[in-house]
């Protein structure tokens with residue numbers, strides 16, 4: 132082996148130390164990134180000023196100071212100001228359930244990313260199956276919304292999932308893979324950095340029939356592997372939530388699964404006790 136001169140040895144040692152240091156920082160960042168579970172309330176089209184106030188005050192009293200869990204509330208647009216006023220001094224973050232793919236202009240009824248930011252929203256749900264089915268949202272539209280959210284510093288929570296027929300036909304990975312591919316093809320895998328994906332089997336949403344921990348584990352693994360194969364760092368940092376009939380009881384087992392980083396919660400997020408139970412399950416599972 133060729134010997135290095137003194138100067139080069141010192142430089143090589145310094146470079147080695149630098150590499151070690153940055154590896155340590157990277158490991159710490161990864162640990163911090165993956166450390167907290169994320170539990171997101173999706174209120175859908177429920178609530179009014181009075182009910183929301185009671186619910187939010189209950190959330191603040193019971194789940195606003197969790198150490199290992201980030202709680203987020205996604206409410207209908209008109210209540211973003213209320214979320215901001217009641218949650219701004221707490222650790223609970225808030226967001227919306229949709230956004231426009233366009234920036235500004237003649238798009239009657241749409242709400243832009245900048246408007247969400249005006250109310251200090253940090254998160255936005257994208258591509259929920261209730262929207263893609265009822266309002267015929269295409270994967271391309273969803274991809275554009277995803278990148279618009281990212282461009283504005285919002286964390287997109289991208290919903291993916293298969294129907295019951297698709298699961299029974301055994302094509303669930305193909306279906307979810309295709310949903311992700313549209314975004315990857317348009318914007319590349321790096322667009323998933325610090326994003327959130329929520330695996331939501333459509334047959335489990337609002338039916339009381341949650342996926343088993345094994346079913347969720349296998350799909351979460353598939354999603355992470357798919358992104359990791361393209362960019363390992365992005366794949367490792369990705370938070371993958373499970374959504375579909377999560378309740379305080381099944382949350383305990385679901386959140387124990389290593390690849391489940393939290394949950395997207397519909398019905399049970401409208402009940403303070405049940406939502407608290409789910410958040411506490413996340414807190415304990417960490």
Ligand code: PEP
Nearest residue numbers: 336337374375376397398
């Ligand atoms: C949802 O709306 O994303 C959802 C998972 O709903 P639920 O918890 O009611 O199944």
